[in-house]
Amino acid sequence: MASEVEQAARRVEELRREINYHNYRYYVLDDPVISDEEYDRLMRELTELEERYPELVTPDSPTQRVGAPPAEAFQPVQHRARMMSLDNVFDEEELRAFIRRVENQVGKTDYVCELKIDGTGIALTYEDGVFVRGATRGDGVTGEDVTANLRTIKTLPLRLLGDRPVPYLEIRGEVFMPKEAFLELNRQREEEGQPPFANPRNAAAGSLRQLDPRVTASRKLDLICYEIGYVEGWDFRTHREVLEQIAAWGFRVSEHWRPAEGVEEILDFCQHWIAKRDELAYEVDGAVIKVNPLEVRERLGATSKAPRWAVAFKFPAEEKTTRLLDIEVHVGRTGALTPTAVLEPVFVGGSTVSRATLHNEDEIRRKGIKIGDIVLVHKAGDVIPEIIKPIVELRDGTERDFVMPDRCPACGGKVYRPEGEVVARCVNVDCPARLFESLLHFASRGAMDIEGLGPATIRELMDKGYVRSVEDIYYLTEEQLYTLTGFKDKSVSNLMNAIRQSKERPLSRLLFALGIRHVGAHVAELLARRFRSMDNLARAGLEDLLSVEEVGPTIAESVRAFFDEPRNLELIRRLKEAGVNMEEKVEEGPRPLEGLTFVLTGALSSMTREEARRAIEERGGRVSSSVSRRTDYVVAGADPGSKYDKARELGVRIIGEEEFLALLHG
Numbered sequence: 001m002a003s004e005v006e007q008a009a010r011r012v013e014e015l016r017r018e019i020n021y022h023n024y025r026y027y028v029l030d031d032p033v034i035s036d037e038e039y040d041r042l043m044r045e046l047t048e049l050e051e052r053y054p055e056l057v058t059p060d061s062p063t064q065r066v067g068a069p070p071a072e073a074f075q076p077v078q079h080r081a082r083m084m085s086l087d088n089v090f091d092e093e094e095l096r097a098f099i100r101r102v103e104n105q106v107g108k109t110d111y112v113c114e115l116k117i118d119g120t121g122i123a124l125t126y127e128d129g130v131f132v133r134g135a136t137r138g139d140g141v142t143g144e145d146v147t148a149n150l151r152t153i154k155t156l157p158l159r160l161l162g163d164r165p166v167p168y169l170e171i172r173g174e175v176f177m178p179k180e181a182f183l184e185l186n187r188q189r190e191e192e193g194q195p196p197f198a199n200p201r202n203a204a205a206g207s208l209r210q211l212d213p214r215v216t217a218s219r220k221l222d223l224i225c226y227e228i229g230y231v232e233g234w235d236f237r238t239h240r241e242v243l244e245q246i247a248a249w250g251f252r253v254s255e256h257w258r259p260a261e262g263v264e265e266i267l268d269f270c271q272h273w274i275a276k277r278d279e280l281a282y283e284v285d286g287a288v289i290k291v292n293p294l295e296v297r298e299r300l301g302a303t304s305k306a307p308r309w310a311v312a313f314k315f316p317a318e319e320k321t322t323r324l325l326d327i328e329v330h331v332g333r334t335g336a337l338t339p340t341a342v343l344e345p346v347f348v349g350g351s352t353v354s355r356a357t358l359h360n361e362d363e364i365r366r367k368g369i370k371i372g373d374i375v376l377v378h379k380a381g382d383v384i385p386e387i388i389k390p391i392v393e394l395r396d397g398t399e400r401d402f403v404m405p406d407r408c409p410a411c412g413g414k415v416y417r418p419e420g421e422v423v424a425r426c427v428n429v430d431c432p433a434r435l436f437e438s439l440l441h442f443a444s445r446g447a448m449d450i451e452g453l454g455p456a457t458i459r460e461l462m463d464k465g466y467v468r469s470v471e472d473i474y475y476l477t478e479e480q481l482y483t484l485t486g487f488k489d490k491s492v493s494n495l496m497n498a499i500r501q502s503k504e505r506p507l508s509r510l511l512f513a514l515g516i517r518h519v520g521a522h523v524a525e526l527l528a529r530r531f532r533s534m535d536n537l538a539r540a541g542l543e544d545l546l547s548v549e550e551v552g553p554t555i556a557e558s559v560r561a562f563f564d565e566p567r568n569l570e571l572i573r574r575l576k577e578a579g580v581n582m583e584e585k586v587e588e589g590p591r592p593l594e595g596l597t598f599v600l601t602g603a604l605s606s607m608t609r610e611e612a613r614r615a616i617e618e619r620g621g622r623v624s625s626s627v628s629r630r631t632d633y634v635v636a637g638a639d640p641g642s643k644y645d646k647a648r649e650l651g652v653r654i655i656g657e658e659e660f661l662a663l664l665h666g
Contacts, residue, residue, distance in 0.1 A: 591620030
């Protein structure tokens, strides 16, 4: 006769199988066959048995979806098979060219069309049918272990369905945040005073990399799987069979995939979803076209970066109409007045847009935009909200022209537009809006990097009269900080430490932080490397400045004008007295990258983008922000952006992180 523990073990296994099946029906098929009350009763019974017999608890139990303590860091994971990127095509002609290349090599074949979900790629590992590990894509070879966070996703099966053994399986999928969950999350963040996520893709990636799985569990992530990376004990002939088996194992597979016999059917699929993508519960940015027979895929092979048997057809930027409610004028740190469109909120390109830059007065006139217009909006580069044009046919006569103010909206000072320039400026150096933006820039990560000195704190420091210029930051006292809203011992100590640490930043960071017109981070480094100290730079004449590579007359005159202003010299004197570093240490080492131009795209695992840029420039190379035919190398990390596509289009050499590191250290 079976013991009490053996009976409990059998019942636990029965409950787990039943609950896993009902999870699949509810979360994957959206077709439950029992009531919530019945489901809760099964879960309650399983929980009670596991509490009574803790030795029966296993990692794949439905009760263990949020059971791991917060992680200290994410460990690297080697993928069993490389997770490759896809080449992109952007129009019908490029898609037809892809099909011709395939069929010129292997003859007539058939395809499968799937939607390209705008999320974050993951690899799921199962051993003997049990989920044991999940990792991010990383660089395609090595990702980060996010197993505990993936367990919180209800559509991820902790144990495969079916009776046939699966000794080892690596499944590829996309973790995403549904549109509704994204909007709700951003509403909560705004209520709590936190910055909203830019789009569902960023929200999903950030949620998946939370150290505490309970935070991930609260984010309502979802998962769709689309490929087998590696499997033991199973053979498949077509991708259609793969998708059907993935679904049979209990994974959610996109319900919108479709077989296609040729390019016309593929184009029908793409055009259908370009028109209908708004109706989906999640964001998509294209379609993925895959050769269906797996034997044909083997013959086609792959490049070092992407398979030759698949391509991503990128959808055009999404466009929406909304009403232009008003045009507000924003004052920047250089006094530039920038008109900003206030829009009736509209969901476009993955996020809710309520504001868009209008650049300048001439741009508004060129586009013929009036306040009150119904306007067509998209995201330039899929990132920056932009008004394309007004819908003139929908005007009702209540619209009105925008007029740039002749007085600064922040201080009432005179507004001046230099002849030949498109930007109007506030000329009052004491304008509070200019000061606020200057302080924000000075403390930003790329400049002096003073953690804790954010917009709300800067605003309160200004309101209390503690900071009237950027140098005042270094004369703040603990007593003053204790008067700020929400500042206690820890926050006061942290900010004072951050201010002290910022004094050690190199001269290049200080030059950038000072906001000298036309001097960005790259030019600041060139000047710092050439002149080595603030005093040397302050004494430099126009000819000295023009001798610096990439410094032309506009930059040289701007730098000279900055140091000719007595107020600026007083600012530098007070920064010196506060102990702020005024020198640049330059390592005189070999310069193997002399004369080479690099562009960086995607995330590197071994260093930040800023560290990579500095490493290139220390070795004589140059980093550009855009790809051209003069670019020597594009360094592509994980999830590269449009620069990668541009490099492929122009035939520029693309290298991965390993090859990049070899260049740096070779």
